[in-house]
Amino acid sequence: MLTEKVHIAVPTAFFEDESLNVQGTISHIRDLYKQGVKSILVSGTTGEQHSLNLQEKMAIINGLELEEELIRNMEIIFGVASIRQKEAEELAEKIRHTKISGIMLGFSPYVIPTQEEALVYTKRIIHLSNKPTILYNNPKRTGFDLSEKSIIHLSKIDLVIGIKDAGNKEKVERIKKGLHRNDFYFYAGGEVDLEEKVLHGYNRLSSIAGNVFPAEISQWFQKLLMQQKVSKQESEKIANIMEQVYQGNAIVNVKKTINRKGIPIGICRSPIGNSST
Structure with missing residues (x-):
């Protein structure tokens, strides 16, 4: 099972x-x-x-499998999604036979499946991977919004441990009322509006800013969860981090900072990172 309250969504x-x-x-x-x-x-x-093809995703998994210390000591979650179900199935089968800790299951972009089609897709991927699963609902990027009815239905599967970006306050409240378990988690995607999301019931974090400020983001989130007072100094530090990461394109900013440390994270795939200057 995935036990950490914060994971960092690392760039490729x-x-x-x-x-x-x-x-x-x-x-x-x-x-x-x-x-x-x-x-x-x-x-x-x-x-x-979705810029990575199946072979590239497989290559990343093969590389991770060689990192015995990382695999043994970290919770490594792998994103599984594809515009084609068959490719997502192949990736899930590959992950099943690794020591990867779990998957984040995203929905096909652009094609906009029905709720019923999405449920069939989801159950198939979970069955093939046989790993703890975080559902990833991201209508802004995919055009598809997993309904509260579908989320509650999928929560009955033991391997489904939570959902990332379930929706607004009202949707989260309706989901919580329909759940029949206490160990179902709500992951906030990134740090934007995080205080508000915690108040609405989000209790885990998929962090972007943690790529460059892991300790500060983790400590801040823990305080929010515990409803502890955040000092003025801490608030100013977080505001500064948010400006550094989220002013403009977050992934471009994160990569620039990582590259400056001498770690070869490189560029983004265009059009991300395009600049007129």
């Missing part, structure tokens, strides 16, 4: 020609591990997932 490293850099990705994960990070999400929520 690319060379200057936009080809995949597996070792650059792993170098960043190693650096986070040295800083005490216990859980990461790979090929997930940084917006790069």
Whole structure:
């Protein structure tokens, strides 16, 4: 089961020609591990997932499997989603036979399945991966919004441990009323409006800013969960972090900071990172 309250959604490293850099990705994960990070999400929520083809995702998994210390000591969650179900199934089968801790299951972008079609897709991927699963609902990126009825239905599957970005306050409240278990978690996607989301019932974090400020973000989130007072100094520090990460394109900003540390995370795949200057 996935026990960490915070995981960091790590960006994927690319060379200057936009080809995949597996070792650059792993170098960043190693650096986070040295800083005490216990859980990461790979090929997930940084917006790069759907730019990766199936072979590239497989290559990242193969690279991770060689990192015995990381696999043994970290919760490694892998993002599984594809516009084609068959490719997501192949990826899920691959993950089943690894020591990867769990999956974040996203929905096909653009095609907008029905709720029934999405349920069939979800159950098939969970069955094939046989891993603890976080559902990932992201209508802004995919055009598809998993309904509260569907979420409650899927929550009855033991392997489904939670959902990322379930929706607004009212939707979360309706889901909570329909749940028949206490160990179902609500993950906030990134730090924007995090205080408000915690008040609405979100109790776990899929962090973007944690790529560059892991300790500060984790401590802040723990205080929010515990309803502890955040000092003026801490609030100013968090405001500064939010400005550094989220002013403009967050993934571009994060990669620039990581590259400055000497870790070869590289560029983003265009059009992300395009600039007129």
